[in-house]
Ligand code: DOR
């Protein structure tokens with residue numbers, strides 16, 4: 274197959290930041306995707322509906338003229354989130370979910386939730402008002418090995434949470450392990466998951482073998498090959514619990530190539546192309562459309578997009594850097610060839 278037309282996809286997990294980074298990256302997502310769930314981990318975090326609506330306006334203002342791209346906003350859950358804010362989200366037109374960052378788990382997560390059990394009244398309200406909870410599923414204590422943090426979170430936090438709130442809609446974000454796949458498969462239809470392109474295409478050797486490669490460092494960190502295989506199988510299985518969420522997370526090149534480099538892979542420049550490459554690896558290009566364009570919308574209760582995008586086998590070289598006056602961002606696969614290209618959207 275060297276040409277593939279699918280319904281326009283959506284990105285159910287995206288970081289676009291603000292200011293000049295936002296203006297540098299937003300067009301990459303808007304060119305491919307109809308909608309994207311926008312992460313709220315700004316500095317300071319987006320914790321109220323009002324802040325989310327202001328942030329939405331900043332994103333809309335940064336879009337190229339005539340773009341129909343829709344940012345779907347989320348709020349950052351903190352220990353101080355009032356229960357009343359959950360009802361507000363349920364009633365708000367452009368805000369769709371809460372994001373739970375365990376405190377200290379990743380970039381700008383300091384304001385996150387340290388004691389998940391203490392937030393149970395908030396989850397009860399989300400269940401009651403049917404507001405989805407998006408979860409960064411990693412424990413954070415220094416005693417835990419970084420490669421085990423997702424599995425331990427599932428065993429010690431998430432399984433209890435899903436039992437306690439059996440109808441709460443949950444998206445376990447950016448799955449990285451076979452255990453996480455099994456967990457999602459074994460829970461009810463109210464629990465789904467996103468999978469990133471980097472976790473489908475790479476294992477931990479990409480970060481650590483032959484030198485340190487900071488542009489492959491993200492959280493949760495890439496795992497062993499058998500986990501990647503489990504993720505590929507889940508994504509290409511046609512199971513609607515698994516859908517596209519790039520977790521594209523732009524950081525300045527200087528802050529990635531640093532003695533304490535930031536976590537996050539920038540993938541929005543070639544998101545669909547990278548997923549196509551992964552699905553092709555397992556002979557499952559016919560399953561890409563469900564994963565990229567249908568299941569996320571269905572889970573969020575939103576209409577599927579009616580337009581389409583076409584990918585062609587057409588080699589192109591990813592730029593070394595995407596730069597603007599005060600911004601330089603190194604994309605995933607910088608300077609390398611990709612085989613697929615979105616030719617019309
Ligand atoms: O690698 C990551 N980068 N993981 C996250 O959870 C956050 C993200 C970011 O915001 O940079």
Ligand code: ZN
Nearest residue numbers: 286288312520
């Ligand atoms: Zn993220």
